[in-house]
Amino acid sequence: MTSTPHRAGYVAVIGRPNVGKSTLTNALVGAKVSIVSPRPQTTRHRLLGIATFPEGQVLLVDTPGIHREQKRAMNRMMNRAARGSLEGVDAALLVVRAGQWDDEDTLAYDALRGAGLPVVLVVNQVDRIADKTKLLPYLAQITEGREFAGVHPISALKRSGLEALVKTVLALLPEQGPLYSEDEITDKSQRFLAGEMVREQLMRQLGEELPYATTVEIERFEVDGAMLRIGAVIWVERDGQKAIVIGKAGSRLREIGAKARVQMERLFGAKVFLETWVRVREGWSDDEAALRQLGYE
Structure with a gap:
């Protein structure tokens, strides 16, 4: 019986503002490393969340939301942080809000495809869709003409759908030992x-x-x-x-x-x-x- 090889690598968590990127990072890490609020652009810094599982280690690069508005130096710096997070990662999660897809989602997708990364589509907040029959047509619509390494409807807040997501993500990472110790949860002080x-x-x-x-x-x-x-x-x-x-x-x-x-x-x-x-x-x-x-x- 052959054992499953251990995998580890960096995964950018990308999306427009306020789709639940930080909530997802916290849910996968199992601790609150990234702050959350109902307001867009709560995350201002690139932050590493370290999620350790028996099969491997997923190093989640939580980022500010990619957005078009660049009125102030703060917005420009946040956009640079989000795009800079794509350097040196092995894969990316494109997080969108269930039932929605707008120009900023397209902007985020195009940035990921331009970086040549395998992209897993994470459709968050599916628990908010009362009529689940609307989910399949919506998924068909947003994936048409776009290439994804996997599509996962989840609820980060309720921690549902995460097990299957982790399995997909680990398969995209290189075979290697853990890059951080088991008790580390972030690279921030x-x-x-x-x-x-x-x-x-x-x-x-x-x-x-x-x-x-x-x-x-x-x-x-x-x-x-x-x-x-x-x-x-x-x-x-x-x-x-x-x-x-x-x-x-x-x-x-x-x-x-x-x-x-x-x-x-x-x-x-x-x-x-x-x-x-x-x-x-x-x-x-x-x-x-x-x-x-x-x-x-």
């Missing part, structure tokens, strides 16, 4: 992840436009015995935005900090003492030098 946990709460709790004018910088990250002491600066672009983030008598800032701290303690497995401040830096999101200084690649 705890410092980076702490900043993302605060930013996730900004995305979830603030109004329509304001989250896009905010970013987070971790000024302090110290291990104090069994406790982590973390100091986070929330940067905004105008004084009026600062007042909104702080809230009446500091209420919103306290809520953002409290919820972020709970997420950090869950991820880091340690007690966290978190302090937050809000500061103004005009035009940071349209200034490439400022973006690099704030940790954007």
